[in-house]
Amino acid sequence: MVRASPSYADGTMDSSISADEEVSWKRVLWKTQPYPDNYVPPEVFLASLQRNAHFQPYTYWPLVVLACTITQHIAVIFVFLATFVNLNEHLLDPRTLVWICVASFWLTGKTGPHSWKHTNNYSDSNNNHLKALKSSIMMFLTLIALSPVLRTLTAATSSDSIWALSAVLFILNILLADYTATNARGEAHTRLTSVLSMNAAISASVVLASRLATDVSVFALILFAVLSFVLYPILKPRLQALSTSLWILITASLCSVCVYLLTPLSTTVTALCAFVLFSITFIAPILIVWAQQYKNNIRGPWDVAVPKVR
C-alpha cells in the first residue's frame, strides 16, 4: 500500500486522500485515482530508468591495436610527402619509385584475389588475375598519357597556394577516412565519407605532382598516390582481420619507414611526426579510458524503440 506523503498532498489539491487510503497508486491514465496529479510514489518514479545498460568498458591494449589504423593512415601520408620532397629535390630517381610501385602492384595482385574474394576453382581465379592485369595496364597507360597534362596543370598558380591546398586536402582526407575495423567475414561497406576522403587525397597528390619537373616523376608520384590512398585503404581492413601480430608489425614498419624517410629532410618535421604518431597510438587510448568514468547513458521507456525486422 502506498500512501501520499505530506509534501505532495497539498491540502487544496485533493481532499479525498484520507478517505481512500486503501487504494494504491497505479501507473495508468484511464483510472480516476484518489491522488493529486502531482503525486508519484518515490519508489515507482523512474523505476524503469537504466543507467549505462549494455556498457562494456574499454581496456587499454585493445584500444591501442584499434588506434593503429589511424597511426598507419597518418604514417602513409607522411611517407608520401617525404617521397614527394625527395622527387622534387631530385634526391630520388623517379624510375626507382615506378619499379617499387609496379612490384607492390604485382604483390597485391598476387595476394589480392585470394583475400578479396573466395573463389572456388582455379580457372576463376586465373580469370580474375587476367582482369586485374588488364585494368592495371589500362591505368598505367592512362597515367602515362596524362602526366604531361598534370605536370603543367597548375603552372599559373603560385607554390604557396599549392602547399596550402594540399595541406587542407590531406587534413580532409584524415578526418573523413573510414577507420572502422571489418567484421569477422571481412566485409567492408563503403560509405560516402570514405569515398570523399579518397578523392581528397588523390586531388592533393595531383596538385603536388604538378610542382614536379619531369613527366616521369609526375607519373611515379601519381602511381604511388593510387597505391597508398586507393589500394592500401582497401587492403587495410583485411590485414587487420588477418592477425594482430602482423597488424602491429605493419604499423611499426610503416612508422619506421616514415621516420627514416623524414630524418634527412628536416629534424623538426621528424620530431613532430614522431610525436603525432606516438600520441595517437599510446596517449589517445589513455584519454578514452580515462573519459569513460564520465559516461552516463540513460535509457527508459521513452526511447525510440528499435524495430526488429528480418
Place this chain on the structure above:
Amino acid sequence: MEKLSIAMISDFFHPAVGGVENHIYSLSANLMKRGHKVIVITHGHPKGRVGIRWLLPSLKVYYIPFIPIASSATLPNFFTSLPYLRTILLREHIHLIHAHASLSSIGHEGILHSHLMGIRTVFTDHSLFGFDDAASILTNKLLVGNLRNVDAVICVSHTGRENTVLRAQLFDQDEKDPTKLTMRNNVYVIPNALIAERFQPCPPPPSDILTIVVISRLAYRKGIDLLVATAPRICARFPHVNFVVGGDGPKLIDLLQMREKHRLQDRIELLGAVKSNDVRSVLARGSIFMNTSLTESFGIAALEAACAGLYVVSTRVGGVPEILPEDMISFAEPDEDDVVRAVSEAVEFVSAGNHDPFVGHGRIKNFYHWDHVTTRTEKVYEAVMKSPQMDLMERITRTMGLGQFAGPIWTIILIVDCIFFMFLEWWIPRDELDYVQSSWDDTRFRNVVIGQTLGDGPVSPPTALTTIPPAARPLSLAPTAGLHGKPGAQSVHCLAMGARLGAAQ
C-alpha cells in the same frame, strides 16, 4: 475557484493541424465553458493570417507576425516577442499563461517574459524526446534553462513526466544518495482526452472480410517498417483479412513497394492523408486497429480507435500501456514476429465474435472526458495562483544554479530581458495601451444573431425559421420562403449572373 484570464501560448495552433493544436483548442473551449477568459497567442501564417481572429466558441486568437522556420516552429530568440507579448498580456489583463509543446519557442518566450508583469506560468509538454542526439541535447539544454523558474509543468502521461523531469532537470537530488532523484512537486500528469461522441462505434459490416485499420503519419518513428514487414505475412496467413492504411509521409513509398512486390493491391488499400473529420469513417470500416509506433507519448490514435469500437493492437512503447486497461488493448514488442503473433491472436479473437464494439465505447466514455481534464487543469492553475511568486533575486539565484557555463548565460538573458522590459515601459507606457474593455458575451451574441436572423432570413439555418410562427414573419422573409419551396430558383439566378459576367468579358 475565482475566474482567471488565461493566455495559451504556442507555435502550434490552427490553421496547422495536429495533436497539440487540438489539445489547446479543446482545453480553451472547455475552460471558457467554465467561465474563464481564454486567449491564444501563436505566430502568424503566410497569406496574411496575422492580427486578431476569432474561432468559433468565442476564442480570441492573436497571430503575432513571426515567420515559422521549420515544422511550424519559430526561431528561438529570447527577446523579439517581448514587445508583442507585453502589450497583449497587459491589454487582456492576463493572470496566467499556459505554454504548450517543448519545441515551441514562442511558448518558451512567454515563460521567460511573464514574470515581468507578475503573470504566473504553466507549461505542458506533449512529446517524448531522447537524450543522445545533437538536436535533443540542444533542445533539452534550452528546456532546462526555460523551465528553471516555471510555476507548474503538466505532462500527458506518466512516461512523459519521467522524460520531461529528466530532460528539464525538474528534480532535486537526494542528499544521502545522489543517484536517487526526487521529483519536484509542481510536475503534474493530466492526460489528453477525446470527445467520445465523435467516435461512435457502428456494428461491423456483415461480411466475412475482416479489415485491419492503420491511421498514422507514415514516418520511421511510427514504425512503418514493422507494418511493411508484417502486413504480407498476415495477408498470407489469413485470406479473409484486408488492410486499410490512412496517412501520408516519407515511408509511403515503402508501403507501395511492399504492396507491389507481394501483389496485394486488392487487399491493402492506401488512402493517403486522412482529414481529422474523416478519421471516424475510416475507423468504421475496420474491426482491428494496428499501431506500430516506436515512440508515443500518449497514443491518442489508439484511444480513438478503441473508442470507435475497434480491437486495438499496439506496440508496447512510451505512454501507450497507460492509456487503456490490459483487457482492452493487446500489446506486442516492436519485433516483427511478435507483432504477427499479436495481430494473429486479435484476428482469431475478433473472427470468433468475442469482441463487442459497444462495450469498449461505453467504458472509454467514462475514462476520458474533457470536463475531467479541465477540472484537473483548473486545480493546477489554482495551486499556481496560490503559490508565492518568486522575486527577481530568487530567480537570479536559481538561474545561476544551472551550471558553470549555462548559469551566467541564462542570468544575462534574464537581466537583459528586464532591461528591455524597462525600456518598453518607458517607450510604450502602460496608460497609453489600448486595454480591452469588454469581453465576449455569449448571451448577447445569441440575442444579436437571432435578431439578425429575423432581419436577413437567407443566412439563417432553416431550424431557426421554423420556430417562428408564419404570421410573425416579416415581409422581408417572402423571398426566403420561395427559396425554401423551390431550391432551384437561386441557382438559376446564379447561372444568369454567370452568363452576364461572361458576356461582359
